[in-house]
Amino acid sequence: MMDSLIELWQSTGLYQIQWDQAAMIVIGLLLLYLAIVKKFEPLLLVPIGFGGILANIPGVDIAVGDGILYQLYSMGIGSGLFPLLIFMGVGAMTDFGPLLANPRTLFLGAAAQFGIFATLLGALVLTDVGIFDFTIAEAAAIGIIGGADGPTAIYVAGQLAPQLLGAIAVAAYSYMALVPLIQPPIIRALTTEAERKIEMVQLREVSQREKILFPLMLLLLVALFVPSAAPLLGMFCFGNLMKECGVVQRLSDTAQNALINIVTIFLGLAVGSKLSANEFLVLDTLGILLLGMVAFCIGTATGVLMAKLMNVMSQQKINPLIGAAGVSAVPMAARVASKMGLEANPHNFLLMHAMGPNVAGVIGSAIAAGVLIQFVQAM
Numbered sequence: 001m002m003d004s005l006i007e008l009w010q011s012t013g014l015y016q017i018q019w020d021q022a023a024m025i026v027i028g029l030l031l032l033y034l035a036i037v038k039k040f041e042p043l044l045l046v047p048i049g050f051g052g053i054l055a056n057i058p059g060v061d062i063a064v065g066d067g068i069l070y071q072l073y074s075m076g077i078g079s080g081l082f083p084l085l086i087f088m089g090v091g092a093m094t095d096f097g098p099l100l101a102n103p104r105t106l107f108l109g110a111a112a113q114f115g116i117f118a119t120l121l122g123a124l125v126l127t128d129v130g131i132f133d134f135t136i137a138e139a140a141a142i143g144i145i146g147g148a149d150g151p152t153a154i155y156v157a158g159q160l161a162p163q164l165l166g167a168i169a170v171a172a173y174s175y176m177a178l179v180p181l182i183q184p185p186i187i188r189a190l191t192t193e194a195e196r197k198i199e200m201v202q203l204r205e206v207s208q209r210e211k212i213l214f215p216l217m218l219l220l221l222v223a224l225f226v227p228s229a230a231p232l233l234g235m236f237c238f239g240n241l242m243k244e245c246g247v248v249q250r251l252s253d254t255a256q257n258a259l260i261n262i263v264t265i266f267l268g269l270a271v272g273s274k275l276s277a278n279e280f281l282v283l284d285t286l287g288i289l290l291l292g293m294v295a296f297c298i299g300t301a302t303g304v305l306m307a308k309l310m311n312v313m314s315q316q317k318i319n320p321l322i323g324a325a326g327v328s329a330v331p332m333a334a335r336v337a338s339k340m341g342l343e344a345n346p347h348n349f350l351l352m353h354a355m356g357p358n359v360a361g362v363i364g365s366a367i368a369a370g371v372l373i374q375f376v377q378a379m
Helices: 002-010 020-034 041-057 069-076 081-093 095-101 106-111 116-128 136-147 150-160 164-179 177-189 208-225 227-245 249-272 283-313 319-325 332-342 352-376
Strands: none
Touching: 020 041, 020 164, 041 069, 041 164, 041 177, 041 249, 069 081, 069 249, 081 227, 081 249, 095 106, 095 208, 095 352, 106 164, 106 283, 106 319, 106 352, 116 136, 116 283, 116 352, 136 150, 136 164, 136 352, 150 164, 150 227, 150 249, 150 352, 164 177, 164 249, 164 283, 177 283, 177 319, 177 332, 208 227, 208 352, 227 249, 227 352, 283 319, 319 332, 319 352, 332 352
């Protein structure tokens, strides 16, 4: 009888749990707190946090072998399926109108991707001096955090550095959620009060024909030069084409509502499965979080500086605030630019202007992801 009781006690999670598993369960609870109480990216952080708790429960193989979380990971992230379906849904919710009405904002979205490549180089330098030990593939996966685009970061990490997926996903979505806190100090430091007061001219009306042709032209042009960007950009453009063509409304509604919601649940749980203690509680995780923050800050700064540079060379002024919207955090970055513009000038309505570089940032991060994957695979 006593042996049976001892055996029963030893089979419990309380007996088997290690300190690092307990720490990861606390981190999972913290993610749930940030999502539920602070409203930080709740659609992703709730399933990621809960998946992280499940992955660290001792005595049961939920995140390995035949466990449901491992099956979700191998089926959806290992294959790249879930991020691509998310991109299709995002495309179905995207309006290219502000970008087409003011094509110059494409340069702002491109400039904001500089943080990705700067952080890639930074990670390699830190490895070279012996502080961290990142391979080129891992450094590329970390750098993509600077795009502030969660699905892109997950896709690249799944392709290049699956062992770092949990830390990269948490960093990417955390910084996306913290956009209203991170960006304003950087923007204020790089702009004057007069620049923040600049009023931009009304956007022209974009025809439906332009909106239909643009995703097709964008895909063909990019895919021919950077084939590795075709999966992400292709699904993004396909989703947008369904929205704009006007003849498949049911498919468009499904892509931007039911489908993207279902995939978001599975994607979050699958990412949470990589928050196991032995993969997350390592020194490299701290490096990923720090480098991700650096990447995001550099991307914000270069977007603002590009807008200031364009003002030097152009008669038609651009409010530098919208340069910060060049990072891919849609629509949070555009809302930050709009809010700061209204604070500086109550008659300054920048939201639609900021959506141009915001959408350009999504395109830019997808292209950057393709470049990084192509670069690493060629080595």
